Amino acid sequence: MRAISYTKSGGPDVLELTDRPVPEPGPGEVRVKVAFSGVNPTDWKSRAGTDPAFPDGQIPNQDGSGTVEAVGEGVDPVLVGERVWIWEAAYQRPWGTAAEHTVVPARQVVLLGPDPSFELGAALGIPFLTAHRCLTVAESLPDRIGPGSLTGHAVLVQGGAGAVGNAAIQLARWADATVIATVSSPQKAQLAAAAGATHVIDYKQQDVVAEVRKIVPHGVDAIVEVAAAQNAAVDAQVIGLHGAVAIYAATGDQGITIPIRSQMAPNARWQFVLVYAEPERAKAIGVEDVNAAVLDGAVRVGGEAGLPLHVYPLAETAVAHQAVEEGAVGKVLIDVTA
Known part of the structure; x- marks a missing residue:
């Protein structure tokens, strides 16, 4: 072969x-x-x-x-x-x-x-299992994703045009969350919208903190974070009560600075995510939920899906x-x- x-x-x-x-x-x-x-x-x-x-x-x-x-x-x-x-x-x-x-x-x-x-x-695999983990680590969210499971909750996807960002948007919308995605260009904004994002923010042209707070004044329940070294200050200002910043990527071994006092008030969680080493039960649930979304027709690929x-x-x-x-x-x- x-x-x-x-x-x-x-x-x-x-x-x-x-x-x-x-x-x-x-x-x-x-x-x-x-x-x-x-x-x-x-x-x-x-x-x-x-x-x-x-x-x-x-x-x-x-x-x-x-x-x-x-x-x-x-x-x-x-x-x-x-x-x-x-x-x-x-x-x-x-x-x-x-x-x-x-x-x-x-x-x-x-x-x-x-x-x-x-x-x-x-x-599917790594992008969707990563996204599932990012969407379920917050204490304010359930550990299963399915139709209606995220009704009334808000999710911020930093980097909505990436593979994991796209997966997070599709899964969160399937679960009926309000999904806010950030992007760096009008072209990427079209991709995030095609994936199903409820709101799209161009972080090069708009104030992300101000725009997110307009949509959800109380803050978001989960942040799917592709670039924590650059976005930590923004994340800290928009995370809601018992929310989690789920960090799944980095360039090299970058560090982040987290403002401690402001994160104590909401009891915020900063969670690092790597599918290969995540708890076996969480991984098994992720596989089941992702497959349920596929069989429900909620997952798409191609340009029309962002x-x-x-x-x-x-x-x-x-x-x-x-x-x-x-x-x-x-x-x-x-x-x-x-």
């Missing part, structure tokens, strides 16, 4: 197209014929940061979609032939989704059903990684079948 792999850390040029035997699923595993592989910032950061721990190298990319074609011991064979989406394939495992076939624990494939596209399935797709063939995985590293707006996918 064709597979992308790397044996040492470095830039996108360390990714090589290789020929490997089709893997056999072990106990508790399934083998998936991959249709699309999703590329996330953690994929290129892992590739650039450390050498693979596996002697045959690492196949990158955590997210994907495809069809189950074989199961290992202890897995119900009824799964064979099912369309699925894959999450966290390559975390502490050599088999990512940038290959024609991959093997993963059975719990890390989720039934996609007959209608959602494989492109949508490959776009998430333009950038699709590359498997042989151009290095180019796809570079696009994500350079901040491509939308979702980068690899068409493994091309």
Whole structure:
């Protein structure tokens, strides 16, 4: 089979197209014929940061979609032939989704059903599970997301045109929250609005604190934060009672300064979010809720959903990684079948 792999850390040029035997699923595993592989910032950061721990190298990319074609011991064979989406394939495992076939624990494939596209399935994983965690860590919010679960609550999505920002908007609107998104340009404002944001603020042209307070004078319940080092002062002024600032990204090892006294009054929480290390129960709930949103028709991809797709063939995985590293707006996918 064709597979992308790397044996040492470095830039996108360390990714090589290789020929490997089709893997056999072990106990508790399934083998998936991959249709699309999703590329996330953690994929290129892992590739650039450390050498693979596996002697045959690492196949990158955590997210994907495809069809189950074989199961290992202890897995119900009824799964064979099912369309699925894959999450966290390559975390502490050599088999990512940038290959024609991959093997993963059975719990890390989720039934996609007959209608959602494989492109949508490959776009779920890390962005949507991250967004779910960001939307459920505040004490003022429930730990499950579903229709009506966020009625009467307000969410601020800092960076509403990004992949996680888009996911947060879609999930929060499905749950009936008031969603305020910040963006840096009119073009990105259109994407956030297409995703479903109730209000969109251009932070380069408008005073975010003033605009948020006009919409929700008491402050927001959750902030989905992509750039805490730049936005901490704003976040501290708009967080509401028992709200949480959920920080899921950073450039390098930046620091933040939090005004202690003003955050004590609302009992605010500043929460760091990394899907791979989040509590297992929270992760399991996230998978269930995200899949419920998909099956409910509440999740979309493409420009009309505020998430333009950038699709590359498997042989151009290095180019796809570079696009994500350079901040491509939308979702980068690899068409493994091309």
